[in-house]
Structures are given as C-alpha cells and as structure tokens.
Amino acid sequence: MFNLIVFFSSFSAFVWAGPKCTDLSKEEWVNQENFQAQLIKEGYKIKKFKVTKGNCYEIYGWNKDSEKIEIYFNPANSKIVKQKKW
Amino acid sequence: MLNKRNGDPIKPFSIRVLHLILVVSLFLLVFVFYDGDKIHRFLGYAPLLVFALRSLWALIDKNKKSLKSLSSFPILANLTHFSIWFFVLLAGLSGHMMTIDRFWGEDWVENFHDYSVKALMLLTVIHLTGVFYDSFRKKRPTWRYIFY
Numbered sequence: 001m002f003n004l005i006v007f008f009s010s011f012s013a014f015v016w017a018g019p020k021c022t023d024l025s026k027e028e029w030v031n032q033e034n035f036q037a038q039l040i041k042e043g044y045k046i047k048k049f050k051v052t053k054g055n056c057y058e059i060y061g062w063n064k065d066s067e068k069i070e071i072y073f074n075p076a077n078s079k080i081v082k083q084k085k086w
Numbered sequence: 087m088l089n090k091r092n093g094d095p096i097k098p099f100s101i102r103v104l105h106l107i108l109v110v111s112l113f114l115l116v117f118v119f120y121d122g123d124k125i126h127r128f129l130g131y132a133p134l135l136v137f138a139l140r141s142l143w144a145l146i147d148k149n150k151k152s153l154k155s156l157s158s159f160p161i162l163a164n165l166t167h168f169s170i171w172f173f174v175l176l177a178g179l180s181g182h183m184m185t186i187d188r189f190w191g192e193d194w195v196e197n198f199h200d201y202s203v204k205a206l207m208l209l210t211v212i213h214l215t216g217v218f219y220d221s222f223r224k225k226r227p228t229w230r231y232i233f234y
Binding site: 047048050060068070084086 | 121122123185187190191192193
C-alpha cells in the first residue's frame, strides 16, 4: 500500500511539466504567426514554437543578447509567464 | 564476496556508497530540482557517473566482488536491478541530448526523457517491494544491508 502511495504521488512531480498560462479559450488567443513575428521583431530567434498542454505559447530560441532561452507566454496577452536561460 | 556481520550479508562499501549517491541524486532530481533548470541539468550527470563507476568496477575488479554481489540475488531482483541501470542510462543520455542545440526543444527527446524517468519510478517501486518482501519472507532487515 505504501509503495502505491509513493508511486502515484511521484507522478505529481512531473505530470504537469510546465506552467499553466491561461483559462481563456483559443479564440481569444493572439494569432500564432503574428505572435512569432512580433518576437522576431523584438530580436528573438526562434528554434521551436509549441503550444503546451498548460495553454502556453512556448519557444526555444535565443534572445537579442544571443542567450539561449526557453520561455512560456500567456497566449491571450503575450506576457511572459516563465523563463529559463540555458 | 559479500561481507558478513553477525551472519547478515552486508554489501561491499563501494556498492553502498554508489547506491546512496544514486538514490539521493535521483530523489533530488525527481522531487526537488525537477524543473529542468541549471541545478537539475548539473545534478543529472550524477546517476550517469554512478553508472560509469559501477560498470568500471565490474570490469576491473580482480576479486570479482562486483559480480559475486549480483549472484547473491534472485533472478527477478537482478532483472529489476539491470532494468534500473538501463533506464538510468536512458534518462541520463536523453537529458544530455536536451542540452544539445540539435535536439533541444524536440518533443521526441523530451518524451523519451520523461518516459525513462517514469519507468525508473515504477522500477523503484518494484525494487522496494522486492526488498521488503525479502525482508518479510526471510525475517531479516534486507533493506538495511545496502546502508550498513
């Protein structure tokens, strides 16, 4: 029984691998192409763009200072929710 | 050959140290520093290092203490142990791949890493179940032999 508790509770550590960004429906999100175009205008270089299970726009790439970054954005207002430098 | 103290089969000191490093590093990686940040990426090499040292010892040990240690276990236990080592290697290598530009951000690499870690978690539960079952069946503190 104890082992089962350990087993299931361990999943909580990584079953939600990223943040949750919005509860708004996709109709209220910023257009993906426009979003990426704006980032490029701001000096980002995008290697990979994803829409995550947590309703985020996520990019892997480089910022204008050529720092390797992974950023989660709120797709409704384009604000940064979480940022990691690699 | 296992050390014996009062008739108990105590694991060689080097195995105990490596096991402890593996357990502590995996625990920290999964439950504390699970966010994939710099600490996670740095600490992620610890299980790989343990794997490398354990493998090296098995290769160079003249007295074959490493292999004799394995022969003291039932076959299912050895199967579990080898599976754990296999997924330690997979999780570590896939984690390292995630730091390489070519594979960074790729879903298949991230999923590979995720599933390897989940397999490790399941195998840990099986391993612990086996240890406590052995303890219950043979009426001895089996869980303790890997520590002292």
